[in-house]
Every structure is written in structure tokens, then in C-alpha cells.
Amino acid sequence: MNLGSTLKGALLAIAGTVALAASASAQTVTYTNGDLLVGFRASGGVGSDTTFVYNLGSSVSYRDGLFSGVRANVGTQLSATYGADWYTRSDVSWGVIGAVNNLNPQLDTTVVNGDPGSTLYASKAATGIQTSTAWGSGTAFTRSQVVSAATQVVSFTHTGSQVAGTFAFQTAAANTGGLGAFVNTSATNDYANYTTPSADFSLFTGGIEGTFGTSTEFAYLDLYRVLASTSGASPTGTVGRGSYETTFSINSAGQISVASAIPEPSSFASIAGVIALGVIGTRRRRSVQA
Numbered sequence: 670m671n672l673g674s675t676l677k678g679a680l681l682a683i684a685g686t687v688a689l690a691a692s693a694s695a696q697t698v699t700y701t702n703g704d705l706l707v708g709f710r711a712s713g714g715v716g717s718d719t720t721f722v723y724n725l726g727s728s729v730s731y732r733d734g735l736f737s738g739v740r741a742n743v744g745t746q747l748s749a750t751y752g753a754d755w756y757t758r759s760d761v762s763w764g765v766i767g768a769v770n771n772l773n774p775q776l777d778t779t780v781v782n783g784d785p786g787s788t789l790y791a792s793k794a795a796t797g798i799q800t801s802t803a804w805g806s807g808t809a810f811t812r813s814q815v816v817s818a819a820t821q822v823v824s825f826t827h828t829g830s831q832v833a834g835t836f837a838f839q840t841a842a843a844n845t846g847g848l849g850a851f852v853n854t855s856a857t858n859d860y861a862n863y864t865t866p867s868a869d870f871s872l873f874t875g876g877i878e879g880t881f882g883t884s885t886e887f888a889y890l891d892l893y894r895v896l897a898s899t900s901g902a903s904p905t906g907t908v909g910r911g912s913y914e915t916t917f918s919i920n921s922a923g924q925i926s927v928a929s930a931i932p933e934p935s936s937f938a939s940i941a942g943v944i945a946l947g948v949i950g951t952r953r954r955r956s957v958q959a
Contacts, residue, residue: 744923759882
């Protein structure tokens with residue numbers, strides 16, 4: 670065997686490996702219009718200079734109940750960013766946000782998978798499944814307020830010509846297979862820029878985030894859908910008033926899961942009716958057999 674050719678082959682193999690590694694490190698985060706993003710940040714201490722954002726997938730799929738169970742495991746990333754004690758830190762928070770686009774539905778009647786322009790998806794801190802008060806449940810948001818907030822979400826998430834500026838999330842180097850990204854909090858349009866001080870994305874007073882630092886097994890976020898228009902909306906709703914869609918939970922291992930919704934009172938009545946019919950049917954069968 671020729672030593673020169675062997676050495677040359679080895680060097681080429683090494684070069685190929687380096688090229689592949691460089692290509693992987695240059696990969697950008699995957700994102701599709703309307704995806705839900707969960708953001709993590711620390712208001713102080715370890716990791717306060719870094720935001721971790723993870724793509725949870727299609728907001729419509731959560732709206733339609735197509736996702737269930739564990740959706741992501743980001744414990745390794747959270748520990749590396751905010752320390753192994755991230756779940757016990759009250760200065761670490763998380764929130765979920767998404768928007769189809771920032772189109773004014775009065776000017777553009779485009780509807781995407783049942784969501785008119787500027788449909789928002791936003792979380793709210795909860796103590797369990799469906800335990801928070803819906804966004805806009807007191808005084809509903811106006812259409813212009815929802816459109817304005819959607820524009821800020823688009824600034825944070827989208828690429829293309831919809832808005833101008835630097836897209837911190839979309840252009841960040843990928844982590845965990847292109848679904849998550851670490852972004853410096855000083856970056857233009859970083860998640861942390863829109864979730865402080867209190868009215869997140871200039872709309873959600875009190876914030877979309879929940880915090881950690883409790884002794885509970887899970888932390889919860891209820892997810893709401895907020896419409897800027899009901900024209901073509903499916904399911905429909907009330908402009909500016911959030912409709913409950915699902916609940917996210919996370920445990921100390923960093924597993925993000927979709928929790929089941931609590932049935933509406935009407936559902937309980939239906940369930941009770943089915944049970945009652947079953948009992949009557951059983952009694953009738955027994956009486957006939959006797």
C-alpha cells in the first residue's frame with residue numbers, strides 16, 4: 670500500500686468531516702409560518718445574557734388537538750444555559766407565542782387553515798390545566814391592538830418581506846436538529862426584548878410568561894387564540910377575546926408536554942347522559958334475563 674496515497678486519503682476524510690461539521694454549525698433554525706415558539710429567559714444571574722427559543726410546531730395542530738403527550742425535551746439546553754438549578758430559580762421564566770402573519774384582515778382577507786390575518790396564539794401562567802383567565806376576557810382587545818401585537822410577533826419570528834429588521838430567532842445557529850436556538854438578549858428582535866417589562870408584545874399586560882422556583886412537579890401555561898377578525902375563522906370566536914386551546918406543562922427534567930383540557934360543563938352533561946343511558950340499558954337487559 671502506498672503511504673502517500675493513504676495519508677492523502679486520510680487528510681481528505683478529515684477535511685470532509687470538518688466541512689460537514691461547519692455545515693451543521695451554520696444550519697439555521699427551522700420555522701414555518703404560524704409555528705408556536707416557546708421562549709426561556711433569566712432576568713438575572715446565570716444565563717441572563719441568553720435566550721433559548723424552541724419551535725413547538727404548528728399552532729393550528731394545537732388548536733385542533735392533534736398534538737398530545739411530550740412535545741420536546743430541552744432539559745440539557747436549559748441546564749447548560751441557566752444552570753442545573755434552572756427549575757428552582759424564580760428568575761427564570763418561559764412563555765409561548767405565535768402568529769400566522771401581520772396582515773390587517775380588513776385589508777387582506779387571506780385565511781390560513783382557519784386563521785384570518787393577525788391571529789395570535791399566546792400563553793398565560795396557570796396553576797394547572799385551564800386555570801387561568803382568558804386574554805381579553807374583561808375588556809376585549811381591539812382589532813388594531815391585535816394587529817399591532819401580531820406585527821411584533823412577526824418581527825421576532827419571520828423571514829421575508831413582511832417586516833423589516835433583523836430576525837434574531839430565524840437567523841440564529843440551530844440547536845437540537847434545527848428546532849431550537851440560543852440568542853443573545855442584546856440581539857435585535859430577541860424574545861426577551863418583547864417580554865419585558867410587563868405588557869408583552871405591547872398587548873398582554875401581566876405577561877405571557879410563567880416562572881419557576883416552586884416545589885410543584887409541573888409548571889403550566891394555558892394557551893389562548895386571539896382573533897383580529899371572525900371573517901372566515903374556523904373555529905370562530907370573538908375579536909380580541911382569547912379562546913382556550915390547550916395547556917403546556919414542563920417538569921424539572923425539561924420535558925414539555927401537552928395536557929388534556931378539562932371538559933366544558935355541557936360536556937359533563939353529555940357524559941352524564943351517556944352514563945345514565947348505559948345504566949338504564951344494563952338494568953333492562955338484566956330484567957329481561959330474569
